[in-house]
Structures are given as structure tokens and as C-alpha cells.
Amino acid sequence: MSESTSFIRIFVGVLLSATAPPSVVVRYGDSVSVNCSTSESLFDGIGWEASQGGKSLENVTHMAWTVEKLTEWTISPSCYISPLPESSYQQCFKHPKVVLYTFPENISLSSSSDPRIEMSEGEEHNFTCDIQNIAPVINLTVKWYKGDDMVYEDTFKDPSKEPVDQSSIFIFIPTRQDNGVTFRCEALLDLRPEGPQLNASSQEYNITVFFGPEVQCAAVLEGETLERGCSVTGYPIPTVTWLKNGTYIEPTEPLSRENAGLYVAVAEGAESTTTQHRIDVWYKPELKCPSNYTALEDAPHNLSCTVEGFPKPEVMWFKDEDDVALPESLTRSDTGQYVITASNNLSSINVTVEIYVVYPPSQIVELEDSEVDVGSDVWLKCSSTGNPRPNYLWDYYQTANVVEENEDGVSRLHIHNATVYNKGSYTCHAWNDRGNVSKTATVMVKGAGQECPIEITPERMVVQYQDRKQRATCNATSTDHTHAKEIYWQILHGDKIDSWSWSVDTHKDWDPKPVCTAIFNVRGMCQKHLNFTLYKTPDSVSVSTVDNLSSVVEDKEFQLQCDITNVAPAGNLVVQWYRGNTTLSKGSLRVSGCLPENNTNCDINAVRSPLNVLSTISFTLDRNDKSAEFRCEAILDLGAEGPKPPPNMMSSPLNITVYYKPSINTTKLPKRIPVFRGYPAELVCEAEGHPPPKIEWLYSEDKVPHKSGGTLMVYEAGRYTCNATNEVESAYHAVEVILKEDYLPLIAGFVAVTVVAISIVFLFIYSIYYKNTKMRRYSLKNAKLDTQSGNVAHYGCDMQFPMTKLS
Numbered sequence: 001m002s003e004s005t006s007f008i009r010i011f012v013g014v015l016l017s018a019t020a021p022p023s024v025v026v027r028y029g030d031s032v033s034v035n036c037s038t039s040e041s042l043f044d045g046i047g048w049e050a051s052q053g054g055k056s057l058e059n060v061t062h063m064a065w066t067v068e069k070l071t072e073w074t075i076s077p078s079c080y081i082s083p084l085p086e087s088s089y090q091q092c093f094k095h096p097k098v099v100l101y102t103f104p105e106n107i108s109l110s111s112s113s114d115p116r117i118e119m120s121e122g123e124e125h126n127f128t129c130d131i132q133n134i135a136p137v138i139n140l141t142v143k144w145y146k147g148d149d150m151v152y153e154d155t156f157k158d159p160s161k162e163p164v165d166q167s168s169i170f171i172f173i174p175t176r177q178d179n180g181v182t183f184r185c186e187a188l189l190d191l192r193p194e195g196p197q198l199n200a201s202s203q204e205y206n207i208t209v210f211f212g213p214e215v216q217c218a219a220v221l222e223g224e225t226l227e228r229g230c231s232v233t234g235y236p237i238p239t240v241t242w243l244k245n246g247t248y249i250e251p252t253e254p255l256s257r258e259n260a261g262l263y264v265a266v267a268e269g270a271e272s273t274t275t276q277h278r279i280d281v282w283y284k285p286e287l288k289c290p291s292n293y294t295a296l297e298d299a300p301h302n303l304s305c306t307v308e309g310f311p312k313p314e315v316m317w318f319k320d321e322d323d324v325a326l327p328e329s330l331t332r333s334d335t336g337q338y339v340i341t342a343s344n345n346l347s348s349i350n351v352t353v354e355i356y357v358v359y360p361p362s363q364i365v366e367l368e369d370s371e372v373d374v375g376s377d378v379w380l381k382c383s384s385t386g387n388p389r390p391n392y393l394w395d396y397y398q399t400a401n402v403v404e405e406n407e408d409g410v411s412r413l414h415i416h417n418a419t420v421y422n423k424g425s426y427t428c429h430a431w432n433d434r435g436n437v438s439k440t441a442t443v444m445v446k447g448a449g450q451e452c453p454i455e456i457t458p459e460r461m462v463v464q465y466q467d468r469k470q471r472a473t474c475n476a477t478s479t480d481h482t483h484a485k486e487i488y489w490q491i492l493h494g495d496k497i498d499s500w501s502w503s504v505d506t507h508k509d510w511d512p513k514p515v516c517t518a519i520f521n522v523r524g525m526c527q528k529h530l531n532f533t534l535y536k537t538p539d540s541v542s543v544s545t546v547d548n549l550s551s552v553v554e555d556k557e558f559q560l561q562c563d564i565t566n567v568a569p570a571g572n573l574v575v576q577w578y579r580g581n582t583t584l585s586k587g588s589l590r591v592s593g594c595l596p597e598n599n600t601n602c603d604i605n606a607v608r609s610p611l612n613v614l615s616t617i618s619f620t621l622d623r624n625d626k627s628a629e630f631r632c633e634a635i636l637d638l639g640a641e642g643p644k645p646p647p648n649m650m651s652s653p654l655n656i657t658v659y660y661k662p663s664i665n666t667t668k669l670p671k672r673i674p675v676f677r678g679y680p681a682e683l684v685c686e687a688e689g690h691p692p693p694k695i696e697w698l699y700s701e702d703k704v705p706h707k708s709g710g711t712l713m714v715y716e717a718g719r720y721t722c723n724a725t726n727e728v729e730s731a732y733h734a735v736e737v738i739l740k741e742d743y744l745p746l747i748a749g750f751v752a753v754t755v756v757a758i759s760i761v762f763l764f765i766y767s768i769y770y771k772n773t774k775m776r777r778y779s780l781k782n783a784k785l786d787t788q789s790g791n792v793a794h795y796g797c798d799m800q801f802p803m804t805k806l807s
Contacts, residue, residue: 023097025195028135028163032070034096036079037062042087050077057082073100073135073162099136099195102163107131107187109202119174120270121211127170129185129202135163141188142168147181179209179235213238213269215277221346222283226251230265230277238269257281257310285309285342289351295330297359297434305340305351313342332359332387360435361386366410367428367441372418374447380413382428384437390430397424418445452526453477454487454518460641463506465536465568472530473501474516486519502530510534510568511608533638536610538567541634541651546616553728554622554660562587562615562632562651571605575615576633587615587632623660623690629653661729662689664722672736675714683712683735687724693731696723 026032036046038061047057052075053067065077079094112126119125129142137158144152154168168185182204189198212234220229226249232240242249243264260281267273289305303326307313317324318339327334335357341350361384372378384390392411394404401416411430415422423445429438457473476484489497491512502514514530545552546559562575570589577584592612594602604613621628635648665686675681687693687710695710698721705714712720717739724731 023099023194025099025101025191026070028073028100028102029069029071031066031068032098033064033066034077034079035062035064036094038081040081042084044082044084046079046081048077048079051075053077070098070100075100099191100161101139101189101191101195102133102135103189103198104132104134104187104200107185107200107202109183109185109205111205118208118210121174121176121209123173125172125174127172127183127185127205129168129170129187131166131168131187131200133163134166134187134189136161137164137166139189139191140166141190143186143188144168144170145184145186146178174207174209176209176211176233176235178207179211180206182206208235210235210270213240213267213271213273215240215265215267215273215275217263217277217279219280219282220255222257222281223254225254226263226279229255229279232265232267234267234269236269238267240268241266255279255281257283260310280310282310282344282346284347285313285344285349287313287315287340287342287349287351289340289353291352292354292356294356294358297331297357298329300328301330303353303355305353307342309342309344309346311344313344313348316341316343330355330357332357332362332385335387356387358387358434361390361430361432361437364428364430364437364439367426367439369442369444371444371446372415372422374419374445375417378415378418378443380415380426380428380441380443382411382413382430382439383409384430385409386430386432386434388432390432390436393429393431395427395429397422415443418443420445452518452528453520454516454526454528456516456528456530458641460531460533460639461504462533462535462638462641462643463504464643465506465534467506469503469506471501471503472514472532474518474528475500476518476520484518484520486517488517490515490517504532504534506534510610533569533572533642534608535572535636535638535642535647536566536568537636537647538564538634538649540565541632541649543630543632543651543654545654545656549656551657551659552621554658555620557618557620559616559618560630560632560654562617562634563592564613564615564634564649566610567613567634567636568610569608570611570613571608572637572639573604573613574635574637576635577615577617578631578633580629584617587617589613589615621656621658623658625656625658628656628658630656657690659690659726659728662687662693662724662726662731664724664731664733666733669722669733669735671734672738674738674740675717676740680713680715681737683714683720683722683737685710685712685722685724685733687722687731689724689726689728689731691726693724693726696725697721698723 022034024032024034036048038046045057045059046061046063048055048063048065050065050067052070052072053065054077055063055065063079065079075098077096077098079096080091082091083089108130110128110130112128127144129144131140131142134140137156137160140156142154143150144154152170154170156166158164158166170183170185172183184202184204186199186201191197212232214233215230216233217226217230220226226242230251232238240251242251243266244261249263260279263277263279265275265277267275286308287305288307290303293301293303295301295303305315307315317326318341319336324338326338335355338353338355339350340353341348343349364382364384366381366383370378370380382392382394389409392406394411394413396402396413399419399422401419401422403414403416405412405414411428413426423443425440425442427438427440429436431437454474454476457475461470461472463470474487474489475481476487487500489499489502491497491502491509491514494512502516504512509532512532514532515527516530517525517527519525540563542563544561544563546561549558552558560577562577564573564575567573570591573589575587575589577587589604590613591602591604591607592614604611615632631651631653633648633650635646636642637646665688668684668686673681673683683697685695685697687695697705697712699705699718703714703716703718703720705712705716705720710722714720714737717737719734719736721732721734
């Protein structure tokens with residue numbers, strides 16, 4: 001160990017007595033020097049107290065503590081200063097910290113196992129790191145390394161300053177991954193910042209970890225060997241013997257699917273083990289299915305496919321690229337081509353199966369009723385699906401212009417140049433081995449005697465109630481007369497009348513609905529209805545208000561009602577309204593006293609027997625209408641076959657009086673009226689209304705005006721209200737009367753006095769003027785024309801005579 005000298009300077013003084021002491025780090029046996037100084041002037045001296053190198057008090061400002069070879073581990077020197085007796089402070093000390101250290105050049109590593117450092121996986125193992133003669137131990141750190149990675153760090157709390165032999169133990173549980181790794185320990189003495197950082201490392205130990213043997217087997221592909229499919233791990237490297245059912249198996253022989261089963265592995269390595277292993281031999285899917293399969297619809301099928309493979313393949317069925325599940329019973333919609341896929345972890349395989357489902361013909365489609373113009377063509381189409389494909393057969397009245405065609409599983413009838421004989425029913429039958437169906441369509445030939453070939457005379461019969469009996473006849477037309485088998489009449493709820501004529505009972509046959517029926521050889525049966533009307537004029541027609549009012553209020557809507565009694569048929573009735581001589585709109589009709597929501601006989605157009613009918617119309621009148629007169633007229637419009645002019649009946653007139661609310665004439669009665677004291681004011685209240693309104697004045701009780709009808713004479717200021725009232729409403733108008741003083745006499749007197757005063761002043765001024773200008777003497781001698789003199793008043797005249805003022 002080399003020698004070295006440590007030097008440190010400390011400053012001692014009253015002012016620095018509270019600062020932390022300095023520190024010095026010294027290797028054991030080296031020299032050390034610490035200087036102590038002060039800036040204080042009033043002191044007796046400085047000295048050192050120490051077990052080595054102490055110095056007595058000297059009157060100096062600095063003193064060094066020096067030891068040539070420091071060997072005392074617990075040394076604690078003190079620098080002190082002694083004050084003079086007259087100083088105000090006491091003796092003070094400074095204690096520098098002295099750290100004496102020692103550190104070994106080598107450290108050693110040992111193991112709890114044999115010197116080869118061999119160990120078994122999972123067993124606890126101890127490593128010991130020995131550091132000899134180390135101080136101070138509290139600054140020591142031991143680090144453990146596995147390879148280049150630090151795995152553990154050990155520190156110590158021993159406060160001892162003297163050297164010790166220190167050990168660090170690292171507990172280690174090895175795994176197979178630790179086989180062959182190296183271990184070492186490193187001692188670190190950290191004396192910074194005043195001292196050095198020292199370190200030493202042990203020798204490296206290489207360890208051997210014994211483990212296994214272990215045998216692990218995965219899936220073995222067909223054709224591979226046990227040696228490839230199973231892994232053997234352990235140290236030392238083990239040897240394995242394979243047995244199946246007690247028989248030795250060569251691990252290098254390829255395996256087939258039949259070799260799958262339970263195997264025993266006997267492994268020799270760090271120890272001897274015997275394990276059982278289930279060996280699965282994997283191989284690709286193998287799929288076998290019939291290429292074609294025929295099944296009965298809705299019957300259980302036995303279609304199946306054989307599939308092999310390991311792992312067990314997943315089988316999926318596809319139709320038109322969609323994943324499907326084949327049902328237990330097949331239907332016609334299941335017919336088609338299927339792709340069956342078998343797949344496992346190794347690969348997949350596909351096969352195609354064509355499935356035919358046998359089923360009877362479906363319901364016939366596309367065969368519909370048709371209409372064709374006479375002389376035109378029409379196609380009838382019969383289509384049905386079935387397996388096998390259906391055959392077709394038609395039933396219809398055979399004619400030469402009908403041709404049957406079959407193509408692509410569809411049968412068609414082509415009717416050329418259609419005639420009346422082509423109308424009727426056409427039935428198509430579709431059949432195969434599984435069943436048969438049929439459907440019927442009707443062909444109508446327009447323009448080929450579609451209308452029933454019979455004539456009724458007259459075509460429309462209009463008869464008045466209780467009139468004489470009339471007769472209608474029914475005959476076949478001339479072109480079809482020979483084909484008529486039978487002609488007869490029938491009325492509603494009546495028996496068949498075997499006759500070509502029918503007579504009406506004008507007392508009760510309101511709605512007999514007579515029908516003539518004819519049966520022809522070719523056309524069959526057809527009918528025609530006789531348009532028959534039995535009418536009755538009303539017993540009375542009257543008009544009234546809905547609420548039986550004799551008067552109405554202005555601008556308020558009211559309804560008039562026209563009552564028509566016992567008229568038939570009401571559906572042909574028209575009600576015309578009149579206001580005075582003005583024709584109004586036609587009113588709506590309904591059955592009198594009938595609520596349609598709960599009575600099926602409220603439809604005027606459906607009931608042919610006599611009814612009581614009413615018509616309503618809405619109006620709004622104003623005061624200019626005064627007494628309005630209203631009438632309604634009932635007219636039976638029976639058409640061209642009815643009587644001309646149409647039967648009608650007019651109601652008596654209904655006079656309506658219009659009431660309206662009062663309206664006060666405010667032009668004669670303003671809102672504010674002045675009145676001079678002592679002079680009365682006349683308030684006139686006039687109002688228009690119907691009925692004529694009653695006029696009443698309202699004012700406070702302390703007023704004593706003079707009333708005369710609607711006129712009020714007032715003498716006092718105040719608020720006076722005119723109230724006009726009739727049956728409709730009341731109207732009010734308030735007047736404010738303002739009292740004013742009469743200043744006219746005072747103004748007239750003031751004006752008169754002013755005029756008199758002005759006259760007096762004028763006369764006074766004029767008299768003075770006249771005296772000065774008129775009352776003097778003038779001479780006309782040697783008179784000459786001259787300009788006006790400024791000294792003479794000319795009174796506006798043009799004077800041509802010069803005047804000379806006489807003295």
C-alpha cells in the first residue's frame with residue numbers, strides 16, 4: 001500500500017462556530033495534515049487536542065495538525081481557540097471528521113456445492129463472497145453478476161470504524177436456462193466526495209445445471225417419425241426408448257394413420273423417467289359423395305357423404321356460394337348443384353353433388369282472364385313447375401281458330417281472329433308422375449254480342465203516382481231471335497213472370513227493379529234492367545228558420561230550412577232558393593229526422609218511396625236588407641222521359657226582419673263641449689238602430705240639467721254619458737262639459753276707453769300743428785313759379801307759387 005498525505009484546512013472563529021466541521025479521508029498508515037486558522041484578533045492562542053499529533057496552545061492565527069502515519073481507527077482531533085479575559089466569547093472547538101479506511105486487493109467467491117459448481121434445476125444454492133480486512137464497512141456495497149447482468153446488490157449497516165471480515169451471501173435457484181452461465185461478485189467501497197471509490201472483483205464461476213429428461217410430443221403428420229414429432233430435453237443429453245403395447249418401436253420409422261395410439265417413452269439422463277404419450281397421426285381430409293342424388297319432396301332422404309381425416313374435418317355445404325344446411329326433408333327449392341367442402345388444419349377438399357327433388361306440378365300461373373276485341377288475337381299461357389316436367393291438356397269449346405303450342409315447359413293457346421264463339425271458359429290441366437293441377441280462365445270477346453241481345457220498350461218508364469197502368473215489353477233482337485230459348489220478367493222480391501210484358505202498379509211499385517231475362521243457345525243467359533221511376537209530387541213545401549226566428553241580428557249567420565213532405569223519388573229532387581226576385585244557390589238535401597250514422601235508409605238516392613226531405617241554406621244579413629223575403633221551390637227533375645216542364649211547388653214567402661245594434665251620431669255630440677258661465681249648452685244624442693233604441697242620459701246626482709227626449713240642457717261642468725239601448729246591444733258615448741268665463745264685455749269696454757284716449761291725444765297734437773303753420777301772414781308780390789319751399793306745408797299738393805315769409 002503506498003503512502004499518502006492528506007491535508008485539510010479548517011477555519012476557527014466566533015463567526016464560524018456554527019458551520020459544519022470539514023472531513024478528511026486517509027488510508028490506513030498514510031500521513032495526514034489538517035490546518036486550523038482564525039480571523040479573530042482578540043484571542044489567547046490556537047491548539048490541537050488529539051490522541052496522535054496533539055499540539056499545545058500557541059499565539060498564532062493558524063496551526064496544522066499533522067500525523068506522519070495514521071493508525072488509530074477511532075481518532076477524533078479537535079482544534080480550539082482560547083479568548084482573552086476581556087473578550088465577550090468563550091473557548092470554542094472545531095472537530096474535523098477523520099475517515100480511516102482499508103480495502104483488500106482481492107476478494108473470493110465460494111459455493112455451497114462441490115468445487116465443480118454443479119447443481120440440479122429447482123434446488124436452492126448459495127454463493128458466498130468474502131471480503132477480508134475492510135473498513136469502514138458501512139461504505140461497502142457488494143454487487144452480484146450473472147453473466148453481464150447484475151442480479152443482486154448487498155449493503156451493510158455496521159457503524160464500526162475498525163476493519164472487519166465481511167461476507168455477502170446470494171441465494172440462487174437455477175433453471176435449465178442457467179446451464180453454462182458464469183457468476184461473480186464485486187466489492188465497492190464508496191468514500192466520495194472527500195475520498196476515492198474503490199472496487200475489487202472475484203474470480204468467475206461457470207455453473208452446470210442438471211435437468212430432465214423430458215419428453216414432449218406434438219401432432220405427427222402421416223409419414224413423419226416419432227423422432228421428428230417428439231422432442232427430448234435434458235442435461236446430460238438423455239437417451240429414449242419407445243414402446244407400444246410392450247413392443248419396441250423404432251423412432252426413425254415413418255408413421256401411418258394406423259400407428260396412432262398410446263406410446264411409452266423410457267428416458268435416461270440426469271435421472272431415469274418413464275412417461276406415456278398419446279400420439280395422434282394427422283392426415284388430410286378424404287371426402288366421398290355421390291355425384292347425383294334423387295329425392296322425393298317432403299320425404300326423409302338418405303343422402304350422406306363419407307369423410308375421413310385427422311383432426312376430424314369440418315364439413316360444409318354450399319349452394320350458389322352460400323353456406324347452407326341440408327334439411328332432413330328436401331323441397332323443390334333444394335334442387336340444384338351443391339359443393340361439399342371438408343377441411344381440417346392440414347388442407348381442404350371439395351366435391352360436387354347434383355340433387356334432384358321430384359315433386360308434383362305447382363299451381364298454374366300466368367293463366368288469367370282475358371278480354372279481346374272481336375277480330376283480334378289473344379294468347380292464353382299455362383305454366384307450372386314440377387319434376388319431372390309436367391304435361392299439359394286443355395279443355396274448352398273447340399273451334400278452328402284456336403291453336404295449341406307447347407314449348408320449354410309452357411303450354412299456350414293462340415286464338416286467331418276472335419269471334420263470339422271463342423268467349424267462355426278455358427281449363428288447363430298440368431300433370432306428371434307425382435300429381436296434377438288445373439286452372440280455368442274466362443275469355444271475353446268485346447264487340448261480339450257482349451250486350452244482351454234483347455230490346456225493352458220503352459227503354460225508360462216514368463209514371464206518376466196513382467196514374468193509369470202502363471206496360472213494358474221485352475223481345476230478342478231480330479238477329480238473335482231464333483237463338484232465344486226463353487224470355488221472362490222478374491221483379492225484386494217477386495216471382496218469375498213468364499211473359500214478355502210487364503205492367504206496373506202505380507199505387508205501390510216504388511222500387512220493383514224489373515229485369516228482363518233471356519236464355520240463348522249460344523250466349524247462354526243474359527239480362528237487361530228496365531229504368532223505371534214512379535214519382536209523386538210533394539204534399540207541401542214550406543220555408544222557416546232553423547230556430548223558428550222571425551228576426552235575425554245583423555252580421556250573424558242563420559239558417560233557413562225548406563221542408564218538402566211526401567215526395568218521391570227524393571234523389572231526383574232539386575231545391576231552388578230565392579231572395580226576393582233573386583235566385584240563390586241550390587241547397588243540400590237530407591231526409592228529415594234521419595241520422596245517417598245509424599240508419600241505412602237515410603240515403604236519398606237509394607230510397608225510391610216517398611220521403612219527407614229538408615234543405616238548409618246559410619245567410620248573413622245587414623241593416624240594408626231591412627225586411628228580407630225568402631222562398632224555396634221544390635222541383636222534380638225526372639230527365640228527358642219525365643213530364644215537361646218538371647213538376648214543381650213553391651213555398652209561401654218568409655219575411656225576415658234584421659235587428660242591429662245602436663250607433664250614436666257623434667258628429668252632433670263631440671267628446672268635449674265648452675260652456676260659458678251663465679249660458680246653457682245643448683247636448684243632442686241621436687242613435688240609429690233596430691228596433692229603435694231608447695235614449696238615456698247618465699250623470700252624477702249633484703247635476704240638475706234639463707232633459708227633453710234625447711236633448712239635455714246643461715249649465716255646469718261635468719261628465720255626461722248618452723246610453724242608447726235596444727234588444728241587440730247597448731252603445732255609450734261620454735261628453736266632457738268644460739266651464740269657461742265670458743270676457744267679451746270687459747274687452748269691449750277696454751277698447752272704447754282706448755279709442756277715446758287716442759282721439760283726445762290726436763286733437764291735442766293737431767291743434768298745436770295748426771297754430772304753427774296756418775296762423776301766419778304771407779305776401780304774393782312778384783310771385784314766380786318756383787320749387788316748393790321746405791318751410792311751407794303743402795298738404796300733398798304741388799304748389800307753383802313761391803311764398804315769402806313776412807316778418
